[in-house]
Amino acid sequence: MTSEPLLRIAGLSSGYGRVGVLEGVDLEVDTREIVVILGPNGAGKTTLLNSISGVARPTAGSIQFEGRDITGARPEQVVRLGLTHCPEGRQIFQRLTVEENLVAAHIGRAGKSFETLRSEVFELFPVLKERRNGMASRMSGGQQQMLAIGRALMAEPKLLMLDEPSLGLAPKIVHQIFRIILDLSKTGMSILLVEQNVQLALECGDYGYLLNTGRVKLHGPAQEMAEHSALGEHYLGGATEDTIHV
Numbered sequence: 438m439t440s441e442p443l444l445r446i447a448g449l450s451s452g453y454g455r456v457g458v459l460e461g462v463d464l465e466v467d468t469r470e471i472v473v474i475l476g477p478n479g480a481g482k483t484t485l486l487n488s489i490s491g492v493a494r495p496t497a498g499s500i501q502f503e504g505r506d507i508t509g510a511r512p513e514q515v516v517r518l519g520l521t522h523c524p525e526g527r528q529i530f531q532r533l534t535v536e537e538n539l540v541a542a543h544i545g546r547a548g549k550s551f552e553t554l555r556s557e558v559f560e561l562f563p564v565l566k567e568r569r570n571g572m573a574s575r576m577s578g579g580q581q582q583m584l585a586i587g588r589a590l591m592a593e594p595k596l597l598m599l600d601e602p603s604l605g606l607a608p609k610i611v612h613q614i615f616r617i618i619l620d621l622s623k624t625g626m627s628i629l630l631v632e633q634n635v636q637l638a639l640e641c642g643d644y645g646y647l648l649n650t651g652r653v654k655l656h657g658p659a660q661e662m663a664e665h666s667a668l669g670e671h672y673l674g675g676a677t678e679d680t681i682h683v
């Protein structure tokens with residue numbers, strides 16, 4: 438008997454108002470798994486995360502989390518179930534301190550105290566502890582990204598959705614963030630990672646999906662994806678229309 442995946446998306450079509458973006462997307466995430474979503478600009482990667490987190494509207498298909506149908510659920514319902522979205526662009530309160538940003542993100546979802554969660558975040562990101570009383574706006578881009586992830590962790594996610602966490606950051610910080618993503622998965626958390634840094638993402642991930650024009654074009658174990666010629670073709674043009682399962 439095979440166990441149910443943590444997240445199962447089947448035949449999902451979705452978009453914004455009358456704009457259709459995703460078409461017939463199938464995707465699964467297991468517990469502890471790091472699943473990478475790749476694809477060129479405009480492929481629909483963010484829309485996929487938005488559809489799961491309740492921001493974009495599904496028009497067909499289903500999204501199940503722990504066997505429960507969450508298709509079309511509102512963002513506040515989704516986060517209460519243990520899916521947390523850390524969107525692109527470091528969503529933090531610029532005019533609050535690090536500590537205040539963490540306080541504002543604590544929703545008491547699964548019962549851990551604010552102090553416990555804050556200690557866990559400080560352990561992962563010591564710089565946030567050092568700067569806990571400093572204004573968020575005074576921090577570097579990398580530190581702000583760490584605060585954005587720290588805020589997402591305050592909601593005690595079972596599944597953490599990260600949208601381009603490496604965007605615009607120096608290689609050293611990017612490696613640090615990827616190291617933390619691996620550490621989080623070892624604690625039992627599942628990660629859905631949208632990334633433009635294809636090589637690093639596939640080194641870190643267990644399984645990958647490549648989206649293009651709103652459809653899954655290639656999927657398979659991360660290592661096999663990395664070696665597949667169709668991966669580059671989708672970024673450079675000239676790829677076939679078929680879906681390839683490696």
Ligand SMILES: Nc1ncnc2c1ncn2[C@@H]1O[C@H](COP(=O)(O)OP(=O)(O)OP(=O)(O)O)[C@@H](O)[C@H]1O
Nearest residue numbers: 453456458476477478479480481482483484485633
């Ligand atoms: N709020 C919105 N309303 C209408 N259309 C949107 C909206 N957000 C995105 N789109 C459209 O949906 C399509 C997919 O966008 P999406 O942001 O999901 O792609 P992406 O793969 O994440 O791209 P990128 O790598 O550039 O961030 C694009 O054509 C975009 O113009």
